[in-house]
Amino acid sequence: MRMIAVVLALWSAALAAPTYEDVRGHWIGALVKDGAPLNVHVEITKAEDGTLAAKLTVPEWIWYEASPDEARLTETGLVIKNFYAGDAVLSFDPRYRQLVGKVASKEEAIRVHLKKALPPPAPPFTEETVAFRSADGTLLSGALVLPRGREPVPAMIQLHGRGCGVRNTGEARVFARYGTAVLAFDKRGAGGSAGACGPATHDDTVADAAAALEWLAGHPRIDASRIGLRGSSAGAWTAQALVEEAKAGRAAVKPAYIVTWVGPGTSIFQQQLSSAAEVAAAEGLPEHAGPLSQEAVRLAAAEGVDKEAAFNRLLEIRKQAEEEGWYGRMFGGDDLPKTIEDMDTLFLRKFRYDPASLFAELTDTPYLAVFGENDPVVPLAENVEALGAIEAAGGDLTVHVVPGRGHGVEHGDDTSTLLNGEPYFKHDTVEPEFMIATIEFLRDKGFLPR
Template identity: 30%
Template sequence: MSTDPMPCEVGFVNGDVTLAGLLEVPDRASAGVVLVGGSGPTDRDNGTYFPPIRRHLAAAGIAVLSYDKRGVGGSSGDWRDATMDDLAADAAAALDFLRTRPGVPAEAVGLFGHSEGGWVALRAATARDDLPWVVTNSCPGTTPAVQERHALANTLRRAGADVDDALALYDRLVAAGRRDAGFAEAARLIDSAGRPAVSCDYWTGIDERLWAFLKGKQDHDPVPDALRLRCPHLAIFGGADELVPVADSARLFSATACHPDRHARATLTVQVFPGADHRVRTNGGTRLASRYLDTLTRWILDRRKD
């Protein structure tokens, strides 16, 4: 184990976007990782989630770079105007930046994507042959539309709300998005249904720009990206994650690993932590699951031999 490194503020560019982040490079780093945050306006810490992961990895001799999403913190641009390809290009720029840092072994730097960041990491991984590994953390193997429906159903059941009517409205909103309906039409659907529970759990905070963003990504399918991987893939899930259809996601990622067109290096490891939530936490979300950090660290370090 190396001594705790001092984090430093860094900046790098992807086209006309400047991204700000935090870099930790331990003495004699043996690997490196870029942490890619989840959905919405996520910063370099992904709220409070990334700091303990960053500290543990750095203490184990792994250089870590995390960054503010476009339009968040010190980064320019706006994530609501970004496509999945744009976000993947940002992650690729972070990867290239980390690889050029003194003391970082360029050939041992991979990507870690949490939740939506997993989709981003998979898309970034498919664009290059030089990635040694990729980790998806609580990343759905389904489309966003399917994942959001699953999450909404769980929220409604927990609240004792009318699930069937709310999901029917959600399905109409998804259908509206697929025909590229405008924000006004989507809002009318909500109003005509009497603003049921779905309006609180899915529609809160949605404006015209965010509606355009959501309908643009709702049918993003991560399976083709997973199929095109040319490196090992670790898929981590919390067994009690109410936001992600965990069993279906594990099945979909496993099916891609069995596909005859899958690259020989693209092995798959699925790790499910029983009782853990979307951030792989237990005890009511107060602590990371037992052995989560050690499992992640060991898997990354073991990939140096691949």
Template identity: 30%
Template sequence: MWTLTGALSAVATLGGVVVWQNTYELREEKVSLRHDGKLLDGVLARPQRGEGPFGLVVFVHGDGPVDATQETFYRPLWESFARAGYASLSFSKPGVGGSEGDWLDQSMTDRADEALAAVAWARKRPDIDGRRIGLWGASQAGWVLPEAAAREPGLQFVIAVSPAVNWLRQGRYNLLAELERDGATAQEKEAALRRRETTLDLLKSGASFAEYRTAVGDVGDMTPGRWAFIARNHRSDATADLRAMRGTPLLLVLAGHDVHVDVADTEAVYREVLPAESLTVARYPDAAHSLVDHDLERSDWRLTATAVFAPRRLYTDRFLADQARFVRQLDTGREAP
């Protein structure tokens, strides 16, 4: 009986820790936006205290079927922005959660339209300061943020986390980096590059998914919808849009262990195209592409335990605090860190 009592007490204690660690200093409100004839389901997360008007960070997702909270992992970021006096706004991608449509039907321009629709929606709210709205986006958002900012010069800032510049260069880098990480032989790398060239030739010729399947055989996790999405977007390059958004303050966040994005290429292009006074570069040498600590990401049990018991610690050291500091210092007129 005493053993059972002790076990139940331990479970109750652990349960309390989980609840405490997953409780954030936020006021979350379910919101919706009708855009392009479809209803998008989202969350507005405001600071826990005060009535505003608050500054606002509009979230732009990376690749995949992402819901408004990124399966709760946006909340540590929302909390960090809330402590700097900013609300956060995020909508589930079309076809995810309560949002209508299909995200695989979108181009990067469609995604920029959606981000700007969220900005316009937010500017109608009395608790949001329309002069203090910026965009935060990760990974694939690297092709969305510059276009949106080029079209909306009134944005206060952009935060680009692990963005690539050119879709095709990024794909080649990602392929080789993952092969290298997995210990592939020279012959395996050559075969993968040949397959890639075949795929690119098919994309350039406008081939159907059936033609792609016939040409390569095993298509892996490729689907007709995914093939159409890649065909629609594989020519994406952010350089011209970056040049067009020259005056918008931008925080470029780069990870030291990024197998998805060539961070050296990204930084070189951003520094070449953007004025030095508008660009802040933050490097996190111990981080993976997701800005989770690299060593933590490589251990499944540690990653799971941290996600459950200490989700704020998923992100690499300084990342959350630096995000908040960037927007706070824009408000005070000082240079960003």
């Protein structure tokens, strides 16, 4: 009778509603849509006020760090709010300690299967918040991610694209796992950095990068001779200009290498002019949108023209683009003016740079340029041609083209087709070729251990 009572007690416990102790901790598994799996990790924790949270991590997204989502226990399992396009409604299996269910979404049928797992080991790096001052006294804030192990270590500085970018610590952690420290900082006026982002010029951006480089070179755990720059999009111009400043003796530390992702090799003016036509075609805009946009680029960049006349024409182009519904698909916030006072704050008046003179003499700085094959913002052919001046000068240039990619490193949910014509569903992910090409380059050039 006693054995039966024990069995009945265990059976009753198995039928009881799950508790926090049942669901807390680390889970691994997959989201499956149309037969396509997306590997995920979920960490379930409880706050002091008793509320539950579930933090989703998707290894394929490489560096995105999602905020924890609200979760709650039910009679049969767990509900996680806003879990990949909808609420995840999961049932708990006490026998095998698994959570199984689906994402409640009207548009998608996504199954979820999670299994209890060991928590991940301590990461092979440390992370600290840092601050340093630019030449004009502006205090910039960031994070320094340092790999554990033999020191001093090589290092990389993240340089953002256009706009008010903030530190990307997720990306920094990926690089740190392979052996390089990363300084990821907020642009002036963004995140934890002081100053104003909107009025910042190309010179301000380069000065901030120079301050980051000088500060990092003075860190006792960093090998100052192996600090490089990784510029994304417009961050390429920042990296190029900083190397040029160092070669001319106007910056205290010379960068050891340049890596650019979808970054231009042409001048700022030329990139804007070329992308105006390419973006218009790629977006399927009216036939006149490309020529009008190129006219706007020339007027915005022109020096010595009648300011009022230029403003009036730019305002006409802006109004036409707005009325026809393609303004936001072609122009950024500071591309065209609303008032005549805006003329002095246009992007092409704050940002002027041409790397051609640098490329003609860049013989001692390894350069990796990773492009998207179908990028309308940084058109492949003319930018590879511009970078060819490095090779012509006897420099060390590596170009890596990612098939099918545009201006960005992420490709969203899509239904694609195999060579045999069979369709399949592809989950949203970060294109790994950018990171793979960079790691291989850094290893080949001696900036990462093998």
